[in-house]
Amino acid sequence: MSTDPIRGEAARETPGGTESADRVADVLLLFARSEDPLGVSRIARDLALSKAVVHRILQSLSSRSLVQPVPGGSSYVLGPAAAGLAARAWSQLDVRSVASPVLRKLRDATRETTTLSVLVGDQRIYLDQFESPQEIKMVVEIGPRFPLHSGASSRAILAHLPQPLIDEAVRQLVALKPDTDVEAYLADLATSRERGYAVSLNERNTGAASIAAPFFDVAGNVLGSVSSSGPVFRYADLADGADERQTRLVVEAANDITDRLR
Template sequence: MTTQSGTETAGRVIDVLLLFTDGTDELGVSRIARELGLSKAVVHRILQTLVARGMVTLDQHTRLYQLGPTAAALGARALRDLDLRAVAANTLRRLQEETRETVTLTALVPGGRAYVDQIVSTHEVKMTVELGRRFPLHAGSSGKAVLAFLPEGRREEILAAGLPALTGSTPTDAARLRAELDSVRDSGYASSAGERQADAGSVAAPVFGLDGDVRGAVSVCGPRSRFTPEFVRDCAPHVLDAAHDISHALGWPGAKEGSRSP
């Protein structure tokens, strides 16, 4: 096997695994082949290899595949060792106590962003998020908080690639979203109402690493009915403080008011 063909094969295997983080828990050969533009024969060979190593499992009745125990172990180890999650723990608890709503931590990942931690609201009616699942950056306050502070070239690539609607409120117009992202950079935080999940509201601010690159976002989220303009206004300073403290714990030297990009 040549280096080039080996790299191509490895890339296809990774692409197959990443599909399981994007949506439904179970996938079939035909859908994977269609999504990735591969032949069914190639997809079947990849899946057989993954099954043999416990990365995916096959339901013999439905003939659908899902992530297996080896993938779960790798994911658990990655979450445990992720610096962002470790340094944010105390700050997330403080933010949840201040707001009483669910608090989440998002990490920038290839192709989007993923929730890596949450502390659930003390309210009887509350919102929870799915850890580890990949979401696009244009939908929801956490995604927009990250997108706004990406390098301009990368941000424009994402805007130009298309903005699929996850709900009826998802931003799908690139020009309007571009203007909103300008406002996010000015204020340091993003808000959303039903953009990723129809009945949810949220407020988020970006988290930066040692080199000044955006690493993810911290957010407060809950039922849309509670996220009034007044609540968003009152909540934003707490979210900005939390994002600042997590960024500093990661080594970012920015100023206190600098939820803005360095």
């Protein structure tokens, strides 16, 4: 007798397990559409499934890290394996080729390093960059994952995510920096959301500065961010919100990528 929840009871309900596969796919797609963590009751109701079947599907998905339980609760969110699938999807969609001419144009206009970041699960990765022609410049590493709580490229994305993901990012930040002023942090995040870009000065790396703006899919979901970054002494006006040309160019670049992806 099979002990796999997907290959066991649910798979026996129809020849070949086709219905079971459909149900698993429906559960994953429900997570992809949801702005909140999902529990057994909600999934069962939305998909017209029994709670027993939903529970078994979640057990199997969790064992494969496609979903993971929310700490201290009975709900689930997408897991790191789902993030891996998202990363592969990004490479197949070739967002890099769509954004490449925009990044190059932004680099030429600002003479600073420009980067493309994409959201992968509850983190982000740098997908591409065009380096500044200047001797003193910022250079990023393509591929590693970064948390969403720190840095302009991360916070430009985080500002447009559902509240549970914002709460989780804040929890991670407080665990890393217990003296974080959460109220001030959330206020800054709201400001970034309203004005359409985020800035950072000496935040992730001492001596580094960055301006980042988000880009979106056709449904309005945030996909990633575009940034211009360099040494902090060339971004001094950011502290006073005075670098209007630089911020305008970054926001225009992000909007251009959004338009090209539609």
